[in-house]
Amino acid sequence: MPKTSKQDAAETVEIVGYEGHLQELGGYTVAFETYTEDADLAPLFAGLPDDRCQCVHLGYVLSGSVKFTFTDGHEEVYVAGxxxxxxxGHTPTLYAGTELVEFSPTEALQQTLEVVGRNSEAATPTSG
Known part of the structure; x- marks a missing residue:
């Protein structure tokens, strides 16, 4: 059976307020996530349907909290435990000091991360 850990994950993703260590396991990606600062990531999902994440996630909050805002406007806050x-159909708001583990279908996650990556690059000022 395949397995991974935060230290052994094949990919590292860093954007404002977020550090993730990701590994694909049989059609799903496990992400060990740490939120390094408070951040509303909604702008990074622009260009996806309804400008929201279209990937389903199952997760467990180890410490801190994370908030998801859904298409119908309701919000859910998940805390440690x-x-x-x-x-x-959601966008996340990150809170500094949060750690969680999240599982997502790899194909849908990759499609989402392509858009998030482009938006993140466009929003990052370049030095010159």
Missing amino acids: DAYHAPP
């Missing part, structure tokens, strides 16, 4: 299911 909570397991959660975030269906498509």
Whole structure:
């Protein structure tokens, strides 16, 4: 059976307020996430349907908290000890000091991360 850990994960992703260590496991990606500062990531999902994440996530909050805002406007806050299911149609708000583990279908996650990556690059000022 395949396995991974935060230290052994194949990919590292860093954007404002977020550090993730990701590994694909049989059609799903496990992400060990740490939130390094408070950040509303909604602008990074621009260009996806409804400008929201279209990937489902199952997660467990190890410490801190994370908030998801859904298409219908309702919000859910998950805190340390909570397991959660975030269906498509959400945007996350990160809070510094949060750590969690999240599982997502790899193909949908990759499609989402392509858009988030482009938006993150466009929003990052370049030095010159």
